[in-house]
Each structure stands twice: as structure tokens, then as C-alpha cells.
Amino acid sequence: DAAPVTVTITGAGGQIGYALLFRIAAGDMLGPHRPVRLRLLEIPQGVRAAEGAALELQDCAFGLLRDVEVTDDPAVAFAGANRALLVGSRPRAAGQDRADLLAANAGVFGPQGAAIAAHAAADVRVLAVGNPANTNALIAATAAEGVPADRFSALTRLDHDRALGQLASALDVSPSHLRDVTIWGNHSNTQFPDVSHATVDGVPVVDALAQRLGGADAAVAWLDNVFIPRVAGRGAEIIEVRGSSSVASAANAVIAHVRDEARGTHDGWTSAALVSRGEYGVAEGLVCSFPVTSDGSGYRVVEGLDLGERVRAGLAASVAELAAERDAVLALGAL
Numbered sequence: 001d002a003a004p005v006t007v008t009i010t011g012a013g014g015q016i017g018y019a020l021l022f023r024i025a026a027g028d029m030l031g032p033h034r035p036v037r038l039r040l041l042e043i044p045q046g047v048r049a050a051e052g053a054a055l056e057l058q059d060c061a062f063g064l065l066r067d068v069e070v071t072d073d074p075a076v077a078f079a080g081a082n083r084a085l086l087v088g089s090r091p092r093a094a095g096q097d098r099a100d101l102l103a104a105n106a107g108v109f110g111p112q113g114a115a116i117a118a119h120a121a122a123d124v125r126v127l128a129v130g131n132p133a134n135t136n137a138l139i140a141a142t143a144a145e146g147v148p149a150d151r152f153s154a155l156t157r158l159d160h161d162r163a164l165g166q167l168a169s170a171l172d173v174s175p176s177h178l179r180d181v182t183i184w185g186n187h188s189n190t191q192f193p194d195v196s197h198a199t200v201d202g203v204p205v206v207d208a209l210a211q212r213l214g215g216a217d218a219a220v221a222w223l224d225n226v227f228i229p230r231v232a233g234r235g236a237e238i239i240e241v242r243g244s245s246s247v248a249s250a251a252n253a254v255i256a257h258v259r260d261e262a263r264g265t266h267d268g269w270t271s272a273a274l275v276s277r278g279e280y281g282v283a284e285g286l287v288c289s290f291p292v293t294s295d296g297s298g299y300r301v302v303e304g305l306d307l308g309e310r311v312r313a314g315l316a317a318s319v320a321e322l323a324a325e326r327d328a329v330l331a332l333g334a335l
């Protein structure tokens with residue numbers, strides 16, 4: 001039998017937790033041969049909801065699920081963790097400004113980073129999902145003294161998959177025919193979805209769009225006026241239509257992010273926010289979304305791509321927002 005993997009999920013009693021736990025236990029994330037132990041971290045008022053989910057997990061009789069533990073103590077939750085999925089965060093309260101939101105989340109992700117450093121397994125990998133995800137990952141990575149920075153990432157796979165969905169629909173193909181789309185920057189509406197290297201069945205996506213939409217100008221107009229705002233604003237669109245935020249698609253993106261990180265990417269790259277080592281001129285230390293691949297041992301930035309002027313400008317604008325978030329957290333003394 002393969003050794004079980006211990007997966008810690010914070011905010012496990014919340015909406016994304018409820019969409020995520022059952023798929024992890026079913027083997028969608030780490031594969032059909034990998035047993036899992038689940039550690040569900042909640043704040044005291046969320047513990048009952050997580051306990052309820054744990055009862056339902058038992059009722060699914062998943063063959064891969066070794067055990068489930070619910071706790072409100074980070075030291076217990078992260079003990080021996082191989083994977084930490086940081087989903088729980090402080091939502092923006094009515095009238096709360098960005099600095100207050102960052103401060104509230106520094107109070108969550110700082111202590112969680114420290115608990116990961118103190119209690120997790122030596123091979124721990126950490127994914128921040130709770131917003132503001134990039135800066136929350138930065139806070140956790142900074143607090144996790146001794147854990148290498150390349151073990152931390154933030155989720156932009158949902159943005160990436162939203163981009164694939166829009167392109168697939170515009171080109172009337174299955175998303176599986178598309179490759180090498182990139183989300184650059186922050187998981188916010190400043191992100192830059194980039195198709196300049198993307199292909200559909202080997203044909204540049206921009207050429208395929210031009211053919212379908214009646215010319216290169218029409219393709220550029222669609223990308224600028226429809227595609228980019230639609231992808232960057234999709235979270236708000238879901239809230240408006242569904243009456244509630246993206247949950248199942250967010251959980252699906254978490255599954256896909258970790259699956260590809262642990263089992264390897266195929267057919268081109270995907271997108272994830274990693275701690276910058278200065279790639280593409282992004283200030284070192286910022287947690288920025290890049291094109292990434294994995295051979296099964298963790299994500300690496302795809303380097304050496306030629307970014308056109310527009311992509312460089314879009315990336316720079318989103319990186320400026322990341323730097324402002326970092327500076328706001330620094331000013332709080334939380335880094």
C-alpha cells in the first residue's frame with residue numbers, strides 16, 4: 001500500500017471546504033491509489049459544520065480515507081501535514097478597507113505559517129486559497145521560518161480554467177484542445193489573462209480567433225473587450241447570477257492545482273502564483289501568478305517567454321498592486 005498523505009484543510013466547515021473534502025477523499029486530487037488522512041481546521045464557531053462534514057465523509061465509505069480529525073487548534077491540525085490547503089480567511093466586512101482586511105488576514109495566515117513550520121511534515125507544501133490569496137501566501141511563507149519559499153503557492157488555477165472555458169466556447173472546441181494560456185499577476189481583477197503563446201490543436205489561438213471572428217482586428221477587440229474583462233470579472237458575475245460566490249469551481253481548481261503539482265503537468269503549462277525569484281522582472285518575494293509546469297516535485301516558473309508590450313504592461317500593473325498589498329502588510333508589522 002502507498003503511504004497515506006496527510007492533508008490539512010483550513011476553513012473546512014465553509015462552502016469551498018464542503019465542495020472539496022469529498023473529492024479529496026475520493027482520490028481526485030492525489031490519485032486513486034493514495035490513501036489520505038484529513039485534518040480539518042476551523043475556528044470555534046465553524047467546528048460543528050466541519051464535524052458534520054466529517055460524519056458525511058464516513059457515510060461515503062471512501063476506500064482511500066484513513067481518518068478525519070476536526071480541530072480548532074492549528075498545532076493539532078498541521079501536525080504531520082504533507083499538504084496544507086489554506087481556505088479559511090476573513091471575508092471583507094461591510095465598509096472595511098483593504099488595510100483592515102489585510103490586517104485581519106495577517107492575524108490568520110501568520111500564525112498558520114508559524115504552526116506549519118513548527119508541526120508539519122518536512123515535505124509540506126502549502127496552497128493559499130482564501131483571499132487576498134497571493135498576499136496571504138506571502139504572509140504564511142514569511143511566518144513559516146525554515147520552510148523553503150518554493151513550498152508555497154496561491155491559487156490562480158480558477159482564473160486559468162475560466163480563461164480556458166471562455167476560449168473553448170469562443171472557438172467551439174473542448175478545453176482539452178487548448179494549451180499554454182497564462183494568468184499573470186494577482187488573483188484580483190488586475191490579473192492579466194494572456195493568450196499570446198496559447199495554441200488550439202497546434203494553431204496559435206490568436207490566429208484561430210481571427211479566422212472565426214473575421215480578422216485580426218476583431219480578434220484583438222474580442223480579447224480586450226470581452227475575454228480579459230470576463231475572465232478577470234468572472235467571480236463577480238458568478239455572485240450576481242448564482243447569488244453566491246464560486247464554490248464548486250473553486251474547489252475543482254484546488255483539486256487541479258494540487259493534482260498537477262503532485263502528479264505532473266502534461267501538454268504545456270498551467271498557471272499558479274509562486275514566490276517570485278525575480279522571474280520576468282517581478283520583484284523578488286512577491287507571490288505572483290506565472291506560467292508553471294511540474295514534473296511531480298513542485299511547480300517551476302516557465303522562463304524565457306517573450307512577453308509583448310501589452311503583456312508586460314498588464315503584468316506590471318498587477319505586480320504594482322501586489323507590491324502595494326505587501327507594503328500595507330509590512331506597515332502593519334506583519335511581515
Ligand code: NAI
Pocket residue numbers: 010011012013014015016017041042043045046087088089090091108128129130131132133155156157158159187245246247250
Ligand atoms: P466560507 O465563508 O463559506 O468559509 C470559510 C470558512 O473559513 C468558514 O467556515 C470560517 O469559519 C473558516 N475560517 C475563518 N477563519 C479561519 C481560521 N482562522 N482558521 C480556520 N478556519 C477559519 O467561504 P468559502 O466560500 O469557502 O471561501 C473561502 C475563501 O476562498 C474566501 O476567502 C474566498 O474569497 C476564497 N476564494 C478564493 C478563490 C481563488 O481562486 N483563490 C476562489 C473562490 C474563493
